Amino acid sequence: MEFSFSSYGQKFVGDCGILQLMEDLGRAVSDPNAIFLGGGNPSYIPPVQAYFRQQMTQVMAADDAFERMVGNYAPPAGDGAFLEALAALFRRNYGWEITAENIALTAGSQTAFHLLFNLFAGRCEDGKFRKILLPLSPEYIGYADVGIDDGIFTSVRPIIDLLPDNQFKYRVDFDALTMSDDIGAIAVSRPTNPTGNVLTDDEVTQLSALARDNGIPLILDNAYGLPFPGIIFRDAQPIWDEHVILCMSLSKLGLPGIRTGIVVADKQVIAALRGMNAVISLSPNNVGSALLQHAVESDQLLTVSQTHIRPHYQKQVTQTVQWLADAFDDVPYRVHKPEGAIFVWLWFEQMQQSSAVLYQKLLENNVIVVPGHYFFPGLENDDWAHKQQCIRVSYAQSAAAVQRGISIIAEQVRLMS
Numbered sequence: 001m002e003f004s005f006s007s008y009g010q011k012f013v014g015d016c017g018i019l020q021l022m023e024d025l026g027r028a029v030s031d032p033n034a035i036f037l038g039g040g041n042p043s044y045i046p047p048v049q050a051y052f053r054q055q056m057t058q059v060m061a062a063d064d065a066f067e068r069m070v071g072n073y074a075p076p077a078g079d080g081a082f083l084e085a086l087a088a089l090f091r092r093n094y095g096w097e098i099t100a101e102n103i104a105l106t107a108g109s110q111t112a113f114h115l116l117f118n119l120f121a122g123r124c125e126d127g128k129f130r131k132i133l134l135p136l137s138p139e140y141i142g143y144a145d146v147g148i149d150d151g152i153f154t155s156v157r158p159i160i161d162l163l164p165d166n167q168f169k170y171r172v173d174f175d176a177l178t179m180s181d182d183i184g185a186i187a188v189s190r191p192t193n194p195t196g197n198v199l200t201d202d203e204v205t206q207l208s209a210l211a212r213d214n215g216i217p218l219i220l221d222n223a224y225g226l227p228f229p230g231i232i233f234r235d236a237q238p239i240w241d242e243h244v245i246l247c248m249s250l251s252k253l254g255l256p257g258i259r260t261g262i263v264v265a266d267k268q269v270i271a272a273l274r275g276m277n278a279v280i281s282l283s284p285n286n287v288g289s290a291l292l293q294h295a296v297e298s299d300q301l302l303t304v305s306q307t308h309i310r311p312h313y314q315k316q317v318t319q320t321v322q323w324l325a326d327a328f329d330d331v332p333y334r335v336h337k338p339e340g341a342i343f344v345w346l347w348f349e350q351m352q353q354s355s356a357v358l359y360q361k362l363l364e365n366n367v368i369v370v371p372g373h374y375f376f377p378g379l380e381n382d383d384w385a386h387k388q389q390c391i392r393v394s395y396a397q398s399a400a401a402v403q404r405g406i407s408i409i410a411e412q413v414r415l416m417s
Contacts, residue, residue, distance in 0.1 A: 011145055031366070035405040036397060038368040040193070041256060042342065043316070043396040047308045048254050051300075052291065059290050069290040076278040077270060078105030082289035085296040086262065093227065093302065096240050102264055104273040105284035109223050109249040109261035114146040115276045116219055116245060116263070120184035122149040130184030132219075135172045135207055138345070138375035138390070140193045140221065154183075155378025157386075162334075166325070168347065169337045170195060172203050179214050185245075186211045189221035191232055191340025194375050194392035196317075198339035201237050212243045217269070223249040224341040230305035231313050232340040242266050250288050252342070253301075253309065260288030313342055313396075320344055320395040323403050327410035331417060342396040345372075346409075347389055353416050354388040361412045367405045369393050 005013065059065045077083065083100035090096040106112040121132045129149070136158035143153065156177060158170035170192075186207055191198045199207075204220075211218035224231045226238035229252045240246050248262040263273060277283060295301040317338045324335055324344070336345040351358065359371040372390030379387065393409070395402050 008148060011150075033366050035367045035401050035408070037393045037395075037402065037405045038370050039394065040252075040342065041394070041396060042252050042254050043312060045254060045308055045312050048304060048312075051295075051304055051308075052253075052255065055291050055295060058294070065290060069286045072286065074105075074283040074286050074289070076274040076283050077103070078284045079286055079289035082293055082296070085293060086264075089227075089296050089299065089301075090240070090264070093299070094238060094240070096264075098240070098264065101267050102270060104263045104265075104270045104277065105289070106261040106263060106273070106277065107281055107284060108251065108256075108259040109221070109247050110142050110146075111259075111281075112247050112261040112263050112273075113143060113221070115273055115280075116185075116247070116269075117143070117146050117152060117187070118148050119269070119272055119276070120217065120219075121152040122147060124184075128182055130182050132378075133177070133179075133183045133186045134378045135177055135186060135188055136170055136192075137377065137379045138170075138192075138194055138372065139377055140189050141370065141374045143187070144374065144377040153378035155376070157379070157382070157384060163337060166328075166334050167337045168334045170197050172199065172207070174206060177210070179210065183214065183216060185217045185219055187219040187221065189223065190236075191224045193221075193224065193341055194343050194370070194372070195336040195345040196338040196341045196343055197336060198232055198234055198236055201235075201239075204239060208239065208241065208244060212241075217243050217245045217265075219245045219247065221247050223247070224252050228301050228305040228309075229253045230302075230310045231342060232310070233314055233317070234339045240264055245269060250292065253305070255288065255291070258287045258291065259285065316342075316395050316399070316402075317344070319399065320402055320406070323406045327406045328413070331410055331414045333413065342394055344393050344395060346391050346393060347386070348391075348413055348417070349386075349389055351389060351413055351416050355391050356388070358391060358409075358412060358416060361416070362409060365408050365412070367408045369405075369409070 080100060083103045086103050087098050087100050090098055117132050121130045124130055131152050131154045134153055134155040137155040156173055159173045161169045161171060163169060208218050226232060226236060246264040250258060250260040292301060332350045334347040338344055355371040356373060359369060362369055370392040373387050376387050
């Protein structure tokens with residue numbers, strides 16, 4: 001029997017980049033021959049895993065803590081004690097004037113984006129159709145399909161600075177940003193997924209002022225950023241203000257399976273998220289809160305991020321950049337300056353075929369990456385050739401897998417150039 005789906009339902013059965021990414025991840029996990037350089041699965045970092053195992057052991061040993069973790073619904077914003085601990089951490093370390101009423105948990109940051117983007121964009125009661133302004137693309141693949149209404153994103157091409165050693169860097173083209181009353185929010189990831197770009201403090205300050213002056217929020221996707229997990233390799237300061245919505249996650253700490261997102265925002269926004277959580281999922285899960293309660297209260301979460309997580313990825317990316325230079329010694333390529341996150345973003349300007357074709361060729365060789373054309377929400381109608389010339393490569397897997405994968409990518413690009 002063939003059923004007829006609603007317009008909303010049709011969004012999930014078509015060409016969906018995040019669906020392809022997650023299905024590739026599932027195949028890679030079950031295929032011992034696959035070299036998985038695609039999705040955002042974080043590294044297994046032994047001292048970090050040992051720390052979280054210790055924390056879970058303590059939860060299991062405490063009187064009725066396990067029963068409360070799995071046997072009780074949390075309130076719609078999440079466990080109150082955990083929210084209080086997070087607020088205290090932010091006040092203590094950064095001077096942010098927030099309370100537990102400024103924080104809500106979600107079922108991962110992907111869910112947070114779905115809720116927030118549809119809160120501020122789409123068809124509105126005043127008859128307007130509002131959009132989310134992405135100040136530069138490429139941007140996170142997971143944004144593209146979260147809108148209940150189609151066409152909720154608008155963006156502009158970035159400025160591209162060509163750098164030594166086959167590197168380049170995107171910058172926000174502030175002269176090209178057009179603000180109008182159909183913009184419901186500005187949103188940007190920092191570090192940027194997929195490129196590893198980290199907006200400078202000055203760029204973030206300008207975007208913050210632009211949002212405040214227009215009476216809209218600035219949504220900062222901080223999944224890889226400060227203060228935790230802290231995967232940033234340049235000077236940068238964490239920021240929050242009443243008009244800033246800071247989206248964080250426990251995933252890139254090494255805990256993607258517990259699906260816990262954190263939103264820090266004005267109390268009005270948090271009240272809306274509480275209602276959305278209650279309607280859509282009743283409440284967030286309790287596992288992340290129980291596991292990290294002590295780590296947040298003691299600031300050990302910050303210590304683990306600074307002592308183990310950031311250095312691990314810094315070492316990984318330094319080695320990856322060297323492997324790229326060795327493998328592509330006779331093949332034209334550029335890599336975005338790696339300033340954070342867990343990916344390298346490769347640009348093949350002289351490749352004769354698209355990154356989608358390269359993706360298929362690599363699949364045939366058991367190498368899984370993500371083709372770049374999925375990462376340009378808001379520029380769907382722009383025929384910019386750059387969109388077809390890039391791929392995202394994760395360096396979070398084993399060193400042997402990353403090195404071998406890069407070698408195979410170079411072989412295929414050589415054949416296509």
